[in-house]
Amino acid sequence: MSGQTAGSILLQMPLDSKSERSAIENAHRATLNILEDFAAEKCELESGQRATLNILEDFDAEKKRMAGAERAVLNILEDFASEKSQLEDFQHSFLNILDDFSQEKKQLEGTQRAVLNILEDFEGEKTKVERANGQLEREIKERKSAEEEIQRTNRELRAANKELEAFSYSVSHDLRTPLRSIDGFSQALLEDYADKLDSTALEHLQRVRRAAQRMAALIDDMLNLSRVTRCELHRETLDLSAMAKLIAAELQEAEPGRRVEFVIESGLAGVGDPQLLRAAMENLLRNSWKYTSGHPTARIEFGRSNEIDKHPFLIRDDGAGFDPRYADRLFGAFQRLHSAKEFPGTGVGLATVQRIIHRHGGEIWAEGAVEQGATFYFTL
Numbered sequence: 001m002s003g004q005t006a007g008s009i010l011l012q013m014p015l016d017s018k019s020e021r022s023a024i025e026n027a028h029r030a031t032l033n034i035l036e037d038f039a040a041e042k043c044e045l046e047s048g049q050r051a052t053l054n055i056l057e058d059f060d061a062e063k064k065r066m067a068g069a070e071r072a073v074l075n076i077l078e079d080f081a082s083e084k085s086q087l088e089d090f091q092h093s094f095l096n097i098l099d100d101f102s103q104e105k106k107q108l109e110g111t112q113r114a115v116l117n118i119l120e121d122f123e124g125e126k127t128k129v130e131r132a133n134g135q136l137e138r139e140i141k142e143r144k145s146a147e148e149e150i151q152r153t154n155r156e157l158r159a160a161n162k163e164l165e166a167f168s169y170s171v172s173h174d175l176r177t178p179l180r181s182i183d184g185f186s187q188a189l190l191e192d193y194a195d196k197l198d199s200t201a202l203e204h205l206q207r208v209r210r211a212a213q214r215m216a217a218l219i220d221d222m223l224n225l226s227r228v229t230r231c232e233l234h235r236e237t238l239d240l241s242a243m244a245k246l247i248a249a250e251l252q253e254a255e256p257g258r259r260v261e262f263v264i265e266s267g268l269a270g271v272g273d274p275q276l277l278r279a280a281m282e283n284l285l286r287n288s289w290k291y292t293s294g295h296p297t298a299r300i301e302f303g304r305s306n307e308i309d310k311h312p313f314l315i316r317d318d319g320a321g322f323d324p325r326y327a328d329r330l331f332g333a334f335q336r337l338h339s340a341k342e343f344p345g346t347g348v349g350l351a352t353v354q355r356i357i358h359r360h361g362g363e364i365w366a367e368g369a370v371e372q373g374a375t376f377y378f379t380l
């Protein structure tokens with residue numbers, strides 16, 4: 001049908017009738033209408049297609065955008081995942097910290113309890129200390145008043161002692177004169193009336209003389225003893241070794257028949273009053289001389305002890321010795337551990353020595369055993 005429309009075909013057809021012709025015209029119109037509609041339809045379809053293409057284009061762009069967005073979302077998700085693991089790590093470590101913290105807390109609570117206990121104990125101790133302090137203060141007060149009392153008593157004692165010493169000094173002094181008369185007149189009787197008296201009377205007179213002489217010796221010793229406390233102290237450095245040698249020589253000179261070896265350490269110096277220390281040394285050495293007299297030979301030593309802390313001076317002998325149980329008694333006035341028959345004496349010598357040593361601020365003590373000699377130690 002190229003170049004020919006449906007209408008032209010109809011017009012070329014032989015028309016047998018009027019009606020047929022109008023029917024064909026109607027069909028022709030209808031076909032035209034259809035063609036018109038179809039063209040319009042086509043146009044519409046084309047614009048629809050264009051729209052669809054536009055939509056497809058838009059959709060493509062959209063799709064690209066979506067892919068980009070998806071990537072971004074994926075990136076975000078990735079970041080988020082790593083964030084999440086980091087967060088989880090953080091959470092773990094945070095939990096660990098919390099664990100540690102709770103342990104620390106427990107420990108701290110323990111420590112706190114211990115501290116509270118200590119504080120409680122401390123409180124208890126404090127009250128105890130306060131109580132003890134109160135007690136101490138009371139004791140100090142008591143002690144102070146006791147001390148004052150002692151000082152008062154001491155003052156009284158010193159005064160009484162002085163009085164007593166003055167008294168005994170003057171009594172001793174005054175006793176000497178009548179005693180000298182008793183001895184002197186007894187001697188005169190013995191000498192001038194010896195032929196007129198029988199032997200018993202003579203013996204009695206001898207006894208009177210011996211007693212008077214003993215009494216005189218006692219009085220002399222007592223006077224010496226009281227002088228030791230009354231006299232003033234003059235301190236100087238003394239060669240005690242030289243002093244000992246001098247006394248030893250005097251003793252040997254007085255009794256040259258005795259065989260006594262003196263062992264005197266040289267160069268021993270002491271600070272003290274020359275007269276008083278001479279009296280002390282003489283008393284001690286004279287005692288050693290006397291209490292070794294029962295032995296055929298003897299050894300008397302003067303030295304200084306290195307074995308004893310205070311390094312005291314010592315005078316040692318190998319004589320009669322004494323019972324060590326009474327070592328303290330030796331220094332009491334008139335205290336004697338040996339009978340006057342065995343060894344004559346008054347028992348005042350060591351009391352004098354002790355006073356002298358005490359006046360010098362020193363100490364004196366003795367060691368000994370029966371028949372094993374004696375050692376006298378003293379410090380200054």
Ligand SMILES: Nc1ncnc2c1ncn2[C@@H]1O[C@H](COP(=O)(O)OP(=O)(O)O)[C@@H](O)[C@H]1O
Nearest residue numbers: 287291321336337338345346347348349350374
């Ligand atoms: N070297 C000594 N050995 C043994 N006994 C001693 C010695 N020195 C002193 N005594 C004892 O100590 C006593 C007191 O001594 P002391 O006062 O000197 O008195 P006295 O020498 O006049 O007896 C003595 O009677 C004697 O018993």
Ligand SMILES: [Mg+2]
Nearest residue numbers: 287345349350
């Ligand atoms: Mg003596």
